[in-house]
């Protein structure tokens with residue numbers, strides 16, 4: 017027994033407080049030997065696997081030593097001979113299985129990035145999941161106790177645990193329904209033969225299918241008619257996860273990982289929403305967003321100057337298309353240098369005029385910030401060097417150089433103890449209202465991190481070849497005036513001085529423990545070209561191609577090899593802190609490109625650089641479903657009308673309507689693409705006006721859903737149909753229809769040129785068509801005909817009460833002044849219910865008026881209960897909720913129907 021010796025690494029058998037005595041008693045009572053299964057036949061016989069000894073079992077789990085059985089397997093380098101297995105029943109629904117090196121010296125995802133959940137209270141002796149194992153060669157199964165169904169099984173496969181290659185295989189039922197393993201642009205339900213998912217963050221322009229994309233989310237959900245469970249592998253190293261059948265036709269999934277440890281969390285479900293909540297207990301619930309962020313956003317790469325930006329805002333208003341937030345891509349920067357303004361085209365005085373103009377109209381402004389800092393004599397670079405916060409080269413001295421938009425650039429080391437201060441200082445100086453641009457949210461890009469350099473390239477030469485940075489466009493006189501935009505004010509620009517560092521840091525409380533130092537021994541490893549090559553699709557294919565080198569040591573001792581997939585997550589956390597420091601107590605709105613498991617706890621996500629084609633319009637639904645219903649980043653959306661290439665009127669009209677049901681709704685196009693602002697083409701204009709009107713009337717409904725998901729992770733914002741109909745196999749593969757919130761079924765037309773769409777509704781399910789409000793009984797697959805290009809089929813699920821704003825408005829500020837209309841869509845049983853969450857829309861805690869209202873309609877009677885956060889019931893008028901109108905929808909065949 018090894019109990020005197022605390023295994024290294026944080027996840028140990030060290031129980032807290034009063035549990036300890038109980039556990040020790042339990043251990044004494046439990047027989048210490050597991051069944052000896054003998055050496056079973058192993059897969060291809062290449063590797064002998066491990067043998068378990070020193071087994072200790074208790075009600076809380078199992079601990080054992082694992083030792084390499086025979087000689088080195090050496091599939092891809094030296095084996096790690098001594099491992100430690102820890103299987104813990106952390107709650108009745110969560111099983112944690114950790115297989116790590118016995119010395120605990122290998123890299124593990126830092127706890128301040130994904131805090132470990134530990135044991136929950138109220139653990140019973142009969143957890144839902146059961147862990148069983150075979151001693152030699154070691155294998156394990158996870159089964160559902162109630163049904164004895166095996167959920168995960170490594171039986172008859174040998175564990176491979178080498179210094180730079182881990183392999184673990186699990187058997188699955190045939191044709192399993194698997195979801196997750198993002199980020200990808202493949203169908204929502206994963207292909208299970210000859211399919212491989214590679215997790216290695218990369219700048220993946222045009223989001224190709226069968227590729228590693230920007231983020232890494234090593235969780236999958238396995239949905240069966242007998243129940244749903246989830247499996248999360250907490251590992252940030254590069255990996256290939258292969259799905260296929262063996263020669264006997266048996267289905268398997270195989271993890272091939274180039275570092276770290278096997279740190280699994282199994283979630284028992286049994287429902288899909290239970291799995292989501294159980295995952296949120298580990299990685300965190302999503303951050304709540306400001307109300308205004310649900311408004312419509314406009315951006316384009318290529319706006320030549322501040323005037324063009326202002327004119328777009330004005331043109332939206334002339335066209336009467338609500339515009340909540342205007343964005344500017346890297347064009348605003350001086351030679352693409354982060355934390356600068358182009359003095360000719362985006363001068364500070366005019367930028368301040370622009371922000372004032374927007375704010376006076378209750379509109380908002382967002383700018384892009386890239387992580388890489390230009391190697392150039394300017395404050396962001398000089399200050400970073402002075403504070404010594406950039407990632408260093410191999411020699412540990414000078415900053416590592418890559419090539420990004422401004423040419424040669426260096427990368428902040430988020431693990432350096434002073435980088436948060438550096439970042440907050442940059443944000444303060446650039447974005448304070450007095451001397452900077454008072455942004456309302458921020459957009460962080462290129463944070464995989466992306467570089468245009470392949471491994472070993474010459475950055476100076478590469479920047480030259482790519483002509484970076486480009487020359488800014490010629491400065492022009494504003495061609496005309498814009499009513500209400502006083503762009504001739506003269507402002508006194510005071511040099512900004514940064515003195516409040518300490519206070520800012522306190523305001524921006526965050527989890528990153530930059531003081532912690534790690535000692536991971538990689539002396540014997542090849543961090544640039546590990547023996548096993550993951551299927552990285554970056555040009556060149558090597559780990560370090562198009563990103564920072566992977567053999568660099570960061571300020572806290574970790575390497576880029578192990579933490580590459582966390583760069584975007586860390587930039588996200590640090591940026592949230594910097595935004596909080598600027599505007600204490602206001603919910604930050606930060607849109608990021610690269611994410612890791614748990615990043616939704618800090619920021620929001622857009623789906624990267626898609627293309628203006630129908631296939632991208634379609635795939636965005638599957639992508640959003642993964643982020644919202646599995647990865648816990650429900651505030652997600654695509655570049656509406658498409659980013660790359662020029663869009664066309666019909667595609668953009670359809671996308672304007674689909675985009676209105678993206679939680680994050682932003683139109684964005686690349687520099688070379690034609691302009692696609694919604695006011696430019698008539699069909700697009702009418703589509704946008706129609707869809708934004710519906711979106712805004714439903715805004716509180718989806719805001720309520722976001723708040724609900726931010727409590728405990730229950731998917732409420734976007735739901736795949738099988739979440740609602742988990743027993744209906746027909747729904748398991750559907751990813752062109754989805755629920756917006758719990759109640760609104762969205763069935764967009766998805767084919768180019770088409771005006772009809774095949775849509776599914778389970779037989780007998782009661783819905784109401786949005787426009788006519790007529791009842792519709794589900795009848796399996798049906799075709800909706802004659803859907804105009806500026807319309808989108810929507811159905812309200814029977815049994816729901818929707819709190820609609822009585823009328824839409826130009827801005828969300830105006831919208832919030834509208835009374836409500838309750839739309840009561842009775843179910844077949846004549847009942848319906850719904851909820852409404854209200855608060856001040858912006859502050860972290862929601863403010864004084866924070867309250868929840870529940871609606872129940874039973875037996876012809878509507879019941880409304882409003883409760884404050886304190887639990888106290890209140891009258892609706894006390895929380896400013898005015899219900900002007902109640903509309904009840906019923907099945908027409910019902911007697912006494914009044915429709």
Ligand SMILES: *[C@@H]1O[C@H](CO)[C@@H](O)[C@H](O)[C@H]1NC(C)=O
Nearest residue numbers: 086087088089090093094095
């Ligand atoms: C396994 O390989 C490592 C490194 O190549 C070596 O040090 C060790 O002695 C080998 N062990 C066995 C059992 O062959």
Ligand SMILES: *[C@@H]1O[C@H](CO)[C@@H](O)[C@H](O)[C@H]1NC(C)=O
Nearest residue numbers: 056057058169170171172187
């Ligand atoms: C494992 O191998 C044994 C012996 O060859 C066989 O009886 C058993 O069915 C296999 N189990 C699985 C899950 O493949």
Ligand SMILES: *[C@@H]1O[C@H](CO)[C@@H](O)[C@H](O)[C@H]1NC(C)=O
Nearest residue numbers: 324325327328330331691693
């Ligand atoms: C705004 O509208 C005016 C008038 O139609 C047009 O001339 C101008 O090009 C538009 N500007 C932008 C940026 O769309």
Ligand SMILES: *[C@@H]1O[C@H](CO)[C@@H](O)[C@H](O)[C@H]1NC(C)=O
Nearest residue numbers: 403404405432433434435571
């Ligand atoms: C961080 O900043 C403090 C205060 O300026 C300084 O004393 C410390 O040495 C810095 N840390 C590092 C690792 O540079």
Ligand SMILES: *[C@@H]1O[C@H](CO)[C@@H](O)[C@H](O)[C@H]1NC(C)=O
Nearest residue numbers: 496497498501502503504505
């Ligand atoms: C400059 O501003 C003043 C007052 O703000 C206004 O009366 C005048 O018309 C402006 N000039 C131009 C060229 O817009």
Ligand SMILES: *[C@@H]1O[C@H](CO)[C@@H](O)[C@H](O)[C@H]1NC(C)=O
Nearest residue numbers: 821822823834835837900901
């Ligand atoms: C609600 O909206 C309708 C138009 O849709 C309008 O006629 C009515 O006056 C509005 N009611 C209130 C109380 O604002």
Ligand SMILES: CC(=O)N[C@H]1CO[C@H](CO)[C@@H](O)[C@@H]1O
Nearest residue numbers: 219221222625626627660686
């Ligand atoms: C579709 C598209 O424009 N993709 C681009 C995305 O950005 C990368 C560079 O960051 C380009 O290489 C792609 O062409």
